[in-house]
Every structure is written in structure tokens, then in C-alpha cells.
Amino acid sequence: MMTNNISRRTLLGATGGLAAVSVLAACGSGTPGEPAPTDTGGGGTGGSAAAVTTIQFWHRTFTPVENKWYESIIEQFNKAQTAVKVVGTEVPADAWDQKMKSAQAAGKAPDVYTHPGAIQDAVNAGQLFKLNDVMSAESLGEIMDSAKPVSAVGEDYYAYPLLLEPQAVLFWNKDMLTAAGLDPEKGPETWDDLFALCEKIKPTLKKGQYCISPAGDAPTFAWSSVGQQFNFNNHLALKDDWTAAAVQEPGYKALIEVYKTLWDNEYMPKQILAAYVEGKDFGEQKCAFKVSGSWMMSEIGSDYPDLLTKTGIGKVPSSPDAGGRTTTTLGNFKWVIDAKTKNSQAAGDFLSWAIAGDPANLVPFFVDTQFTKVPVRKSVQEAVAKDEKAADAPWSEIVTNEIAPDAIPEPTYPWDVSLAVGTAMEAGMKGASSIDDALATATAAIKTVIDREKLPEKAPKQ
Incomplete structure (x- = not known):
């Protein structure tokens, strides 16, 4: 198992540390932000210089095993053919947004790059190339229904997902x-049920230990609680036509009351023990339960291997009135082609081979990340399940077959809408204001976003 593993989302959220762009040595050299040149050196394995097209591929810094897979898949592609040479660039997470915005503004974005979250804004801005024009219908048709909302707008595909991952999962320490x-x-x-368990667990805890470590601040609530909002309300923060907020309702109040119960009864810490995306507090056994994304199991397996078989995993608790609705969203990472690329077919060929081709190309990624992520192709899911290491990862079946199938996509409305809800949740939980007042403040903040962004004009078609 790897050591010194850091949660992918921790790396994505880093604000310091890595400062330079690292060009993957195995993939050749290139200047980030510069247009992809035509290679005159023969490409991956030789051949006619005139026939080689060089494309640039940027990806964020992820965990060490993920970064190693990216390096490997590019190297394999370059060796497998002679028509296209891919130059891979690993961009530190804290530099990604600024570097990508600068490259796009200058018309020098990479041909291919990784993309999280929703695609609607990027499609509206004309930033993404339509994959239907450079990839086969068969390849695009393999994308499972659960991944289509983050891949396509109508019948037009603009992204090819590498993975899906539930963003809210409950872990527990079996020994505790x-x-x-x-x-x-x-x-x-x-x-x-959880409150009843906490009442029994609390007397057994030592100083500095808590029953549960959930989200605890506005920005984290903003994205991690979306599935729970749906669970309690059967809708999210906006009305379907995006003309008004929809948070001053009993379900939203009941959701905040849940967290206020955790807070008031000291089932959760008053000071955050570790970031939501990290497993450090759980690994150090400072909490009996931990809410995080499915990726946390990878961190436990690498940094706290003794806990791997002692860790339970399941769905985040539900509202008693939810009728089986999910409690999580599906995070994702996708590969996209820049709309201004001059090498669209070469870029499409790379995607078709690397993540839409032979499932064997992808199995190492899902195995080395300890079966904590969900492949978006059935053929890849089956190949991963057949790996001999899968038998030692019983949590994989829970994530793939019990948690992920009915999880909802991340919302496509602006981040500021989600942040308004997160702010209300933190204020109501901590008693900084009454829950009713917190939701009223959120409604006013959301109205400002609706008016500023003219959201009714951008609402999804019903």
C-alpha cells in the first residue's frame, strides 16, 4: 500500500505548499499555457515526423497513486501508436484555477484537461468541444446514466468521466x-438512530474523543450537505424554474435541527478536528463516526492500515420521512477537450484510447485507489470487480451498489446559492441566530444571486 497518502479533495482545496507546475517526465516536455506544437521528433515510438501531432494534457495534482496512473496512461498511449504524442502536465491544485483562467483568456488552454463538477457553465461559455464530433457513439454510449448529467447537455457530450464518488458517506470505528x-x-x-448510539457511546469516550465528526463550517456544508438537503426536502435550494429560493420550508429547518442536536449535546466537537475531506481524526480514533466522501477509505487503507478491517461504512443517516431518498451527491472528475483546440481529433483519439477504450487501462486506477471510486462504464466496473484484490475490499460493493446508484448529481446553480445554505446551516447549528432567521437570511442572499445572475433564464429545461 502507498504511504503518505493525502485525500484528493484535500489536495484540491490546498491553499499553500506546491508552487510549481510539474511536467511529467515520461511524457516529454512542454510549456503550460502554450499552444500544442506539431512534433518533429517522431512522437512516442518513432515514425514519420510529419505525421505526429502533439497535444497538451493538464491534470491537477491528486494523490500519489493517481498522479502515477496519469503518468503511466500517457506513457502507454505514446508507446501504443505513432500518430499522436501527448505531453502531460501536473498542475498543483492551489495554482489550477488561476493558471487555467489565464490560459483560457489568452487562447492558450491545453487541448485536454481534467474538469470537476457541472459542465453547464463551461458549455454556456463556449469553453468545451463537443465530443460527439471526435468520439464514436459506441464509446459515448458506454457512459452510465448516473454520469450523463455531468457529461452531456441533451444529446451532446462535452466531457468523458473518469470516475464518480459519493461525497457523503458514514464511516464508523467498529471497536468503539x-x-x-x-x-x-x-x-x-x-x-x-444515530442520536441513540451517541448516547451510549459518549460515556465510553476519553477526553478529546467524540461520537461523530461531520461537516462543521459553512463552505463545507455548502457542498457536502446537498444530498442531505434532497433527503429532507425532495428538492434543492431553488424552485424548479430558478425564480426563487426554496429553503424556508420544514425540511430545511429539520435538517439544521439535526446538526444543532449534534452540537448542543456535544456529540460533535466544537472545534473541527480535521477537514471534512480528511480521515486524520478518524484514523487517530478521535471519533466513533466520521462523515466524509468515499475517498476517505483510501486514506485509511494507506495511512492507518490497522483500521481498515475495523472500519464500517454505510449511508449517511436519513430523515425518517425521506422514503428512501439518497443522502449524497456524486462528485466526479472528467476529461474535456478545449473548444479552441486545433487538434480536436487527436485529442478525441487520446480520450477514446485512454478512458473510453480497453477496461484494462483503467483497472489499476480503481484498484490502487482502494476501490473507493465508481467507474462510469459497466465494462470497467466488471473488470475492477474481477481483480483479485477486490475480495479484500468489501466496502467497494457498498459504495458501488448501495450508495452510488441513487445519488444525485451536484447542483448546476451558482456556488453562491449553495454557500447561502451552508451559512444558514452553520448559523442555525451554532445558535448564532434562530433557524428561522438563518433561513430567511439565506433566502435574501439567494434572491440577490438570482437577480444578479438572471438565473430564471438559465434554469434547466423541464
Whole structure:
């Protein structure tokens, strides 16, 4: 297993540290932000110089095993053919947004790059190339329905997903539940179930230990609680036509009351023990339960291997009135082609080979990240499940077959809408204002965003 693994989302959210762009040595050299040149050196394995097209591929810094896979897949592609040479560039997470915006503004964006979240804004801005023009219908047709909302607008595909990953999963320490006389194999189904467990766990805890470590601040609530908002309300923060906020409702109030119960009863810490995206607090056994994304299991396996078999995993608790609705969104990472590329077919050929081709190309990625991410192609899911290491990762079936299938996509409305909800959740939880007042403030903030961004004109078609 790898060591010193850091959560992918931790790296994405880093604000310091890595400062330079690292060009993958195995893939040749290139200048980030410069247009892709025509290679005159023969490409991956030789051949006619005139026939070689060089394309630039940028990806963010992820975990070490992910970065190694990116380097490997580019190297393999360059060796497998002679028509296209891919130059890979690893861009530190804290430099990504600024570097990409600068490159796009100058018309020098890379031919291919990684893309998280929704694609609608990028499509509206004319930043993404339509994949239907350079990839086969068969390749695009392999993308599972759960990944289509982050890949296509109508029948037009603008992104090819590498993975999906649930952003809200409940983990528990089986030993800590056993010490409290509880069933270590069974997680809570509802929040009332969790409160009952916490009442029994709390007397067994040492100083500095807590029953649960969930999200605890506005920016984290903004994105991590979206699935829970849907669970409690059967809708998200805007009305369907995006003309008004839809948060001053009983479901949103009940959701905040859940977190206020955790806060008031000291089931959760008053000072955040570790970022939501990290597993450090869980790994150091400072909490019996931890809410994070599915990726946390990879961190546990690499940094706290003794806990791997002692960790339970399941769905985040549900509202008793949810009727089986999900409690999580699906995060994603996709590969896209820049709309201004002069090498669209070469870029499409790279995507077709690397992530839309032989499932064997992708199996190492999902195995080395410890089966914590969900492939978007059924053929890849089947290939990963057949790997001999899959038997030692029982959580994979839970993530893939129980949590991910009904998870909802991330919202496509502006971030400021989500942040208004997150701010209300933090204020109501901590008692900085009444829950009713917090939701009223959120409604006013959302109205400002609706008016400023003219959101009714951008609402999804019903």
C-alpha cells in the first residue's frame, strides 16, 4: 500500500505548499499555457515526423497513486501508436484555477484537461468541444446514466468521466461501537438512530474523543450537505424554474435541527478536528463516526492500515420521512477537450484510447485507489470487480451498489446559492441566530444571486 497518502479533495482545496507546475517526465516536455506544437521528433515510438501531432494534457495534482496512473496512461498511449504524442502536465491544485483562467483568456488552454463538477457553465461559455464530433457513439454510449448529467447537455457530450464518488458517506470505528455494547456491523439508518448510539457511546469516550465528526463550517456544508438537503426536502435550494429560493420550508429547518442536536449535546466537537475531506481524526480514533466522501477509505487503507478491517461504512443517516431518498451527491472528475483546440481529433483519439477504450487501462486506477471510486462504464466496473484484490475490499460493493446508484448529481446553480445554505446551516447549528432567521437570511442572499445572475433564464429545461 502507498504511504503518505493525502485525500484528493484535500489536495484540491490546498491553499499553500506546491508552487510549481510539474511536467511529467515520461511524457516529454512542454510549456503550460502554450499552444500544442506539431512534433518533429517522431512522437512516442518513432515514425514519420510529419505525421505526429502533439497535444497538451493538464491534470491537477491528486494523490500519489493517481498522479502515477496519469503518468503511466500517457506513457502507454505514446508507446501504443505513432500518430499522436501527448505531453502531460501536473498542475498543483492551489495554482489550477488561476493558471487555467489565464490560459483560457489568452487562447492558450491545453487541448485536454481534467474538469470537476457541472459542465453547464463551461458549455454556456463556449469553453468545451463537443465530443460527439471526435468520439464514436459506441464509446459515448458506454457512459452510465448516473454520469450523463455531468457529461452531456441533451444529446451532446462535452466531457468523458473518469470516475464518480459519493461525497457523503458514514464511516464508523467498529471497536468503539463494541466498547459501548453496540453492534459493530450495523450503522444507523436515521438521525434518531444515530442520536441513540451517541448516547451510549459518549460515556465510553476519553477526553478529546467524540461520537461523530461531520461537516462543521459553512463552505463545507455548502457542498457536502446537498444530498442531505434532497433527503429532507425532495428538492434543492431553488424552485424548479430558478425564480426563487426554496429553503424556508420544514425540511430545511429539520435538517439544521439535526446538526444543532449534534452540537448542543456535544456529540460533535466544537472545534473541527480535521477537514471534512480528511480521515486524520478518524484514523487517530478521535471519533466513533466520521462523515466524509468515499475517498476517505483510501486514506485509511494507506495511512492507518490497522483500521481498515475495523472500519464500517454505510449511508449517511436519513430523515425518517425521506422514503428512501439518497443522502449524497456524486462528485466526479472528467476529461474535456478545449473548444479552441486545433487538434480536436487527436485529442478525441487520446480520450477514446485512454478512458473510453480497453477496461484494462483503467483497472489499476480503481484498484490502487482502494476501490473507493465508481467507474462510469459497466465494462470497467466488471473488470475492477474481477481483480483479485477486490475480495479484500468489501466496502467497494457498498459504495458501488448501495450508495452510488441513487445519488444525485451536484447542483448546476451558482456556488453562491449553495454557500447561502451552508451559512444558514452553520448559523442555525451554532445558535448564532434562530433557524428561522438563518433561513430567511439565506433566502435574501439567494434572491440577490438570482437577480444578479438572471438565473430564471438559465434554469434547466423541464
